[in-house]
Amino acid sequence: MAACGASIRAVTVRNDRSSPFQENGKWGYVAGSGVIIAPRFEIALPFTSDGAVACSGDVCGRIDKTGTFFPPTWNRSSRPFPESYSEGLAPAYDGGKWGYIDFQRRIVIPFEFVYAGPFRNGMARVRIEDKFFFIDSTGNTVTPKFDGAFDFHEGLAAVEIGDKVGYIHPDGTIAIPAEHGSASGIDFSERRRCCAAEWQGWVYGPVG
Secondary structure (H helix, E strand, C coil): CCCCCCCEECCCCCCCCCEEEEECCEEEEEECCEEEEEEEECEECCCECCEEEEEECCEEEEECCCCCECCCCEECCCCCCECCCECCEEEEEECCEEEEECCCCCEEEEEEECEECCCECCEEEEEECCEEEEEECCCCECCCCECEECCCECCEEEEEECCEEEEECCCCCEEEEEEECCCCCCECCCCECCCCCCCCCCCCCCCC
16 A cells, blocks of 8 residues: 555556556556555656566666566666567667667668558567558568558558558568558457447657
């Protein structure tokens, strides 16, 4: 229990996934079993299988679920600063563009994107100018470019072609032709098309 008058920012906890929460200006992590890392961070990004990016004072890095930093760490003011890592890479922002860096913050994929999403199953959704497409972990383009795109679920991704929405396979080939006017997501657990998406917010402190 928090002390009377304590300031707590609650988060939604799904199953036993570790999620950031804020108390009295510091961030910690909570799971379905309760608090797993007491609030002590100024920045706390969500956990992935690669750990979570967090900052304690001016020291930043990836942490494990005990709150211990993996080497190497870096100064909070240094750049590029990674978003959450997945599959060994993290989107990072520099010079007005997004690219990808590794655990040592070495540039793996150049800063050339307007948007750069996390890697899942070896692919990431990116945007250059007004076109969305998917790349692999070396930066190679693996799908055609589309007017819009959602991430893959159950092996299919919704894409916008003009004012219509269709679905593609991971190699970019068309699975379902673009014939619908709109879509906000898909659920192919039973091979059904639907228009429902679960949106997850990012919660973290200011990079400063």
